[in-house]
Amino acid sequence: MLYIKMGIAVLLFSIPPVSNIYSGIMRYFVYFVKPHLALGILISFALTILSIGTLYIITHKIFVSEKYNARLPSIVPGESFLISGIVVVLAYKIILILASVVGGGAVIFVSVFGTFAEWPGLILIGVGLYKAYKSLAPINP
Numbered sequence: 404m405l406y407i408k409m410g411i412a413v414l415l416f417s418i419p420p421v422s423n424i425y426s427g428i429m430r431y432f433v434y435f436v437k438p439h440l441a442l443g444i445l446i447s448f449a450l451t452i453l454s455i456g457t458l459y460i461i462t463h464k465i466f467v468s469e470k471y472n473a474r475l476p477s478i479v480p481g482e483s484f485l486i487s488g489i490v491v492v493l494a495y496k497i498i499l500i501l502a503s504v505v506g507g508g509a510v511i512f513v514s515v516f517g518t519f520a521e522w523p524g525l526i527l528i529g530v531g532l533y534k535a536y537k538s539l540a541p542i543n544p
Contacts, residue, residue, distance in 0.1 A: 404472060406485040407535050410528045413492050417525055425494035447500040474540045481534025485494030495521045 466472060495517050502509040 404466075404475065404479070406482055406489065407475075407479065407532065408459055408462045408487040408491055409455075410532055411462045412455050413416060413489050414454050414460045414525060414528050414532070415462075417492065418523070443504045444501065447504060448497075451496060451500065471539070474542070475535065476538055476540075479535050480538050481531035484527045484531030484534065486531075488524045488529075488531060491520055491524030491527065495524065 499510075499513050501519060502513040
């Protein structure tokens with residue numbers, strides 16, 4: 404259940420309007436905290452955790468209100484897809500944060516070539532969510 408909620412949160416985090424707001428805030432902090440490298444990295448990681456955590460809490464509230472926990476089987480299919488997709492996407496985001504704090508050509512390199520890792524990770528999350536959705540039991544009236 405945790406992986407389904409986290410997969411939805413990471414998937415929502417990768418949607419352009421949400422990620423543009425996040426990256427604008429991150430650029431602001433990194434620009435003004437540039438001389439203090441460790442502080443810039445900590446602020447960037449804190450913003451990432453705060454953004455994904457907020458989306459996770461929203462997803463959790465929806466799951467509780469719709470009673471998805473009771474409708475899912477004990478062994479959720481697609482969990483390995485979800486775990487691998489979450490790891491790939493979060494690894495890309497962490498590398499992007501570290502590159503943006505360092506600056507220079509590292510940001511361009513990670514931005515250009517990192518999408519080749521991010522999109523397969525998002526597709527893996529999508530496949531895992533689809534398999535979990537297909538295993539939901541029907542709603543009992």
